[in-house]
Amino acid sequence: MHEKMNLLRELQEVDQELAELATVRAKYAGELKGLSDEQDRVQGMVDELTAQLEQLQKEDAQLQQELLAEKDQITMVEGRLPEIQTQKEYVAVLKEIDMAKKASLDTLAKISEKEGQLTELGDDLDEKQTELAAIAENSAARQAEVDQILAESDATCVARQATRDSLAKELPNTLLSKYQRIFSRRGGLAVACVVDGACLGCNMQLPPQQYNRLHRGNELQSCPHCNRLLYMNRA
Ligand SMILES: [Zn+2]
Numbered sequence: 001m002h003e004k005m006n007l008l009r010e011l012q013e014v015d016q017e018l019a020e021l022a023t024v025r026a027k028y029a030g031e032l033k034g035l036s037d038e039q040d041r042v043q044g045m046v047d048e049l050t051a052q053l054e055q056l057q058k059e060d061a062q063l064q065q066e067l068l069a070e071k072d073q074i075t076m077v078e079g080r081l082p083e084i085q086t087q088k089e090y091v092a093v094l095k096e097i098d099m100a101k102k103a104s105l106d107t108l109a110k111i112s113e114k115e116g117q118l119t120e121l122g123d124d125l126d127e128k129q130t131e132l133a134a135i136a137e138n139s140a141a142r143q144a145e146v147d148q149i150l151a152e153s154d155a156t157c158v159a160r161q162a163t164r165d166s167l168a169k170e171l172p173n174t175l176l177s178k179y180q181r182i183f184s185r186r187g188g189l190a191v192a193c194v195v196d197g198a199c200l201g202c203n204m205q206l207p208p209q210q211y212n213r214l215h216r217g218n219e220l221q222s223c224p225h226c227n228r229l230l231y232m233n234r235a
Contacts, residue, residue: 001217004171005191005231008179011167012191018160019188021153028146035139042132049125056121060114063107070104175220182228192228202226 077096084090168176182190192201197211204225206214214221214230221230 001220004175004220005229007167007170008175008191008229009231011164011171011179012183012189014160014164014167015183016188018157018164021157021160025150025153028150032143032146035135035142039132039135039139042128042135046125046128046132049121049128053118053121053125056114056118060111060118063111063114067104067107067111070100070107074100074104179229186226186228190228192223192226192230194230194232199223199226199228199230201228206230 074097077093077100080093081090084093171179179190186201189201192199194200194206194211194214197208198205201223202225204223207224210221210224213219214232217232222228223230
C-alpha cells in the first residue's frame, strides 16, 4: 500500500506542476490576446480615419471641379459682354456674372473648409498610425519573448508528461481513475496528508477507527468528508 501511495503522491506533484504550467501558459495567451485586441482596436481607428479621409478627398476633388466649371461659366458670360446691344441685356448679363462670381466664392469657401478638415483628419490619422506602429512594435517584441518562454515551457511539459505517463502506468486503472476524478473535482488535491487525526485536504477530523486503520497502513483510506486519498507522514 505504501508503494501505491508514494506513486500517487509523486503523480500528484507532477500533476500539480502540469496544472501550474497550464495556468501560466493561459496567462501568457491572455496577455498576447490583449495586445492583439489593442492592436486591432487602433487598426480599426486607422481604417476608419483613412475611409473618412478618402471621402473628404473625393468631396474636395468634386468641389475643385465645380470651381473650374464656375470659372468657365464666368469667362463665358463675360465673353458675351462686347456683343451686347441694349442696356437691359447689359444689366442682365452683369447680374449673371455677379451670381456666377458669388457661386464661385461660395465654392472657394467650401473648399477652404474641406481642406481644413482634411488637415485635421490627416493629423489625427498620423497620430493613430504612430500609435499603431508603436503598439505593433511592442507587441512583436513581447510575442518573441513569450514565444521563447512558451517553448521552454513546452519542453518542461513534455518531460513532465513523460514522467506522469510512466507513474500512471505503475498504478491500477481503478485507482488511477479514482485519483483523477478527485484531482479534478477537488481543486488539484486528490491525495491528502493526515496530521493529528485530521485530513489536511478538508481539515476535518477522521473517525478514530479509520485513523487506526490508516496507522496500520494495510489498505488505502479515503477521507469520509472530502473523499481524498489519505496518507500519514511517517517521518
Ligand atoms: Zn478530507
